[in-house]
Amino acid sequence: MYIRQVIILDDVEEKIWRKHHVRDFEVKEVFKNRPHIEFREKGEVAEGEDLYSAWRRTHAGRYLIVFFIHKFTQDALILSARDMNKTERKFYAKKKH
Template sequence: MRVQHIIWLPEIEEKLWVKHHLSLAEVEDVLFGKPFIKFVEHGHRPNENLYAASGQSEDGRYLIIFFIYKENQEALIISGRDMDHKERKNYERKRK
């Protein structure tokens, strides 16, 4: 799975910053880097499922980004946050 473009909704951009202090650049760092992507659940539309991408920003933050993957390789951002302790431990184990 490869993300070619990110779709930003203004209310999600604001939520990411206000609630989680995530910048758009940090989300892009994760999705355009080498994230570990995990299926979360089937979407409401065929072939548009929810995924979680785990990765690190250029500043070193360990983040998990939730997005809907579209057929045209676009990612509609739903949410994002810092990984919790267990998620970070799993991420670091997979990187080795």
């Protein structure tokens, strides 16, 4: 999947920092390092703009999962980001190899 640009709206940036202590540069880092991308569900607002998750370990060693809408413009509109839980980390370890 091609991602032209990562878009993080101000309110989303504030929410992911407040709730999950994830910074915007960490979210962008996930997309720069060829993440594992997984389809989550079909879009409800615009057909073809579906929900995905991107999974990746950051340079600092954090295992992050980022939820985003893949827009028609090839942009990733970020909805949320957080640390992977134990089960997700095991899944990610299997998928990356």
